Amino acid sequence: MHSVGKSWLLLSGFILFYVIYLLFGALIFSSIERPMEEKLRHELEVLREEFLNQSCVNAASLDRFLVHVIKASKYGVSALKNSSETSNWDLASSMFFANTLVTTVGYGHTSPLSDAGKAFSIFYALIGVPFTMLVLTACVQRLMYPLVLAPVNLLQHSGLQPRPATFVHFLLLLIVVVLCFFVAPAAVFTVMEVSWTFLDGIYFCFISLCTIGLGDFVPATQPGQKNRALYQVSVMVYLFVGLMMMYLLLRSFHKMADLHGLTTFLQLPRCEESDLDEEREPIVDGDSTPPYPKDKAASKPLDPGSQPSYSTINKS
Amino acid sequence: MHSVGKSWLLLSGFILFYVIYLLFGALIFSSIERPMEEKLRHELEVLREEFLNQSCVNAASLDRFLVHVIKASKYGVSALKNSSETSNWDLASSMFFANTLVTTVGYGHTSPLSDAGKAFSIFYALIGVPFTMLVLTACVQRLMYPLVLAPVNLLQHSGLQPRPATFVHFLLLLIVVVLCFFVAPAAVFTVMEVSWTFLDGIYFCFISLCTIGLGDFVPATQPGQKNRALYQVSVMVYLFVGLMMMYLLLRSFHKMADLHGLTTFLQLPRCEESDLDEEREPIVDGDSTPPYPKDKAASKPLDPGSQPSYSTINKS
Numbered sequence: 081m082h083s084v085g086k087s088w089l090l091l092s093g094f095i096l097f098y099v100i101y102l103l104f105g106a107l108i109f110s111s112i113e114r115p116m117e118e119k120l121r122h123e124l125e126v127l128r129e130e131f132l133n134q135s136c137v138n139a140a141s142l143d144r145f146l147v148h149v150i151k152a153s154k155y156g157v158s159a160l161k162n163s164s165e166t167s168n169w170d171l172a173s174s175m176f177f178a179n180t181l182v183t184t185v186g187y188g189h190t191s192p193l194s195d196a197g198k199a200f201s202i203f204y205a206l207i208g209v210p211f212t213m214l215v216l217t218a219c220v221q222r223l224m225y226p227l228v229l230a231p232v233n234l235l236q237h238s239g240l241q242p243r244p245a246t247f248v249h250f251l252l253l254l255i256v257v258v259l260c261f262f263v264a265p266a267a268v269f270t271v272m273e274v275s276w277t278f279l280d281g282i283y284f285c286f287i288s289l290c291t292i293g294l295g296d297f298v299p300a301t302q303p304g305q306k307n308r309a310l311y312q313v314s315v316m317v318y319l320f321v322g323l324m325m326m327y328l329l330l331r332s333f334h335k336m337a338d339l340h341g342l343t344t345f346l347q348l349p350r351c352e353e354s355d356l357d358e359e360r361e362p363i364v365d366g367d368s369t370p371p372y373p374k375d376k377a378a379s380k381p382l383d384p385g386s387q388p389s390y391s392t393i394n395k396s
Numbered sequence: 397m398h399s400v401g402k403s404w405l406l407l408s409g410f411i412l413f414y415v416i417y418l419l420f421g422a423l424i425f426s427s428i429e430r431p432m433e434e435k436l437r438h439e440l441e442v443l444r445e446e447f448l449n450q451s452c453v454n455a456a457s458l459d460r461f462l463v464h465v466i467k468a469s470k471y472g473v474s475a476l477k478n479s480s481e482t483s484n485w486d487l488a489s490s491m492f493f494a495n496t497l498v499t500t501v502g503y504g505h506t507s508p509l510s511d512a513g514k515a516f517s518i519f520y521a522l523i524g525v526p527f528t529m530l531v532l533t534a535c536v537q538r539l540m541y542p543l544v545l546a547p548v549n550l551l552q553h554s555g556l557q558p559r560p561a562t563f564v565h566f567l568l569l570l571i572v573v574v575l576c577f578f579v580a581p582a583a584v585f586t587v588m589e590v591s592w593t594f595l596d597g598i599y600f601c602f603i604s605l606c607t608i609g610l611g612d613f614v615p616a617t618q619p620g621q622k623n624r625a626l627y628q629v630s631v632m633v634y635l636f637v638g639l640m641m642m643y644l645l646l647r648s649f650h651k652m653a654d655l656h657g658l659t660t661f662l663q664l665p666r667c668e669e670s671d672l673d674e675e676r677e678p679i680v681d682g683d684s685t686p687p688y689p690k691d692k693a694a695s696k697p698l699d700p701g702s703q704p705s706y707s708t709i710n711k712s
Contacts, residue, residue, distance in 0.1 A: 113485040199595065
């Protein structure tokens with residue numbers, strides 16, 4: 081009973097820290113962004129006044145027009161003269177949208193206008209999200225040997241102990257992933273997208289491969305870009321392979337964490353279920369016998385088996 | 397070697413089907429949305445012409461103004477007169493934004509304007525996303541007994557066999573989750589948000605709890621809403637508890653799938669690793685001994701341990 085109390089205390093601590101972390105984030109974001117927002121708001125007001133002064137239109141009719149402009153812009157339709165050429169729903173763009181749905185990135189730079197489109201989005205994601213996760217898993221399973229097991233083995237054969245070997249391997253993999261899936265693509269995006277800085281590129285890669293997908297930076301949405309369809313398909317391939325590598329990196333991190341006892345360090349205490357005779361299910365799924373320290377075979381919160389599965393939140 | 401070939405064939409099949417699924421989605425989305433988009437584009441052009449005709453402003457200076465209007469609207473800043481009162485970066489709104497970052501929902505209805513904000517977003521999500529997953533896991537661990545194990549046990553004691561018991565339980569849980577986390581919130585949103593239909597509410601709940609977060613519908617963003625901060629905090633709590641329930645539902649699904657042999661049915665063939673003597677790691681993590689059929693203890697692709705972990709894609 082004492083252990084149960086301790087377990088709930090820890091959970092309360094976690095939730096409290098979560099709320100504090102959100103508040104901390106809120107304070108920082110508020111202090112950084114609020115002045116910027118006010119500056120933008122002020123600039124826009126000045127522009128609006130200037131525009132109203134130089135034209136004979138009144139504020140009310142401008143507002144009536146702007147309501148439509150702003151609403152349309154949310155659906156990716158611009159009121160500008162020169163940008164009405166390319167559709168957001170041609171085949172490549174629609175495929176790009178479908179891809180952001182099933183990978184749960186969801187930029188939202190375009191979104192379905194019609195009720196039928198919304199209903200189909202729900203249906204499409206309901207099947208697509210779990211299926212995408214299945215394909216990603218299948219790919220990662222096949223990459224585990226050449227990219228994780230074989231290199232660690234090689235490092236061990238070259239004289240390293242298992243612990244430093246996994247650490248060195250994880251570090252190398254991390255560097256390779258950061259270079260190939262953050263730095264290099266960011267450099268490419270800086271060239272391809274006129275208005276993006278290198279930080280914008282890194283920010284886009286990070287926000288995308290974390291599946292946050294804010295959608296403030298989306299490639300191939302500028303009017304008049306060359307080979308737009310090919311560019312969109314390339315970004316789709318990048319997203320898919322990138323997500324795969326993020327998963328591989330986490331698997332590799334789990335291996336290292338297990339070996340270094342980090343898992344045990346972060347371990348969540350189990351709840352007692354002594355009154356449950358049948359179906360004595362371990363609270364933590366994937367209660368496995370790891371290839372390394374046998375004494376750590378208890379509950380492993382950092383193991384993929386105990387983490388909320390990616391598809392968890394997705395499959396409904 | 398034959399089995400390896402078969403395994404790669406299956407993977408190729410998966411990837412092919414994935415591409416076909418994307419193409420299928422693209423075709424449907426394109427056929428549904430393109431006419432809607434063209435209608436919107438046409439309406440906007442007509443409005444633009446009308447506006448230009450009734451004012452003495454020329455097209456070029458209107459475009460110069462609209463560029464700023466559209467850009468600002470992407471950052472959640474409206475050029476309309478009446479909407480300049482509430483900030484997107486007050487404490488509650490910033491907390492809401494921080495929450496959409498760490499849960500990877502990422503609506504993107506507001507996004508950081510400054511480079512400092514972008515850099516902080518990366519840093520914040522790097523710690524926040526794995527931590528959120530840890531808190532979610534800890535909560536779900538404690539809900540497994542009262543909401544999954546105990547009810548299944550009760551159903552078994554009332555005379556049901558294990559298989560129908562888990563099936564009935566999963567169905568009941570699904571109905572409860574759909575009612576409490578989709579239908580009821582959608583009804584509340586329909587009341588709270590003037591412009592939302594019930595389908596919009598359902599669509600918002602689904603897109604949010606799948607962490608897609610397109611951001612075309614975001615609660616508490618209309619100007620002049622009462623108790624905005626309280627409303628935003630309520631939505632945050634809804635998102636957190638909703639994500640928890642989605643995970644619980646998946647865990648429950650896994651239990652049922654294991655028991656019904658669905659896992660074996662969807663099982664991915666393993667790759668052969670016969671040349672690896674030491675560190676013979678199962679390709680599928682969480683290679684556990686399940687409480688049910690012992691013969692299914694091999695690789696379990698539908699087990700959370702083998703699915704790409706939610707935090708996989710998030711932790712970088």
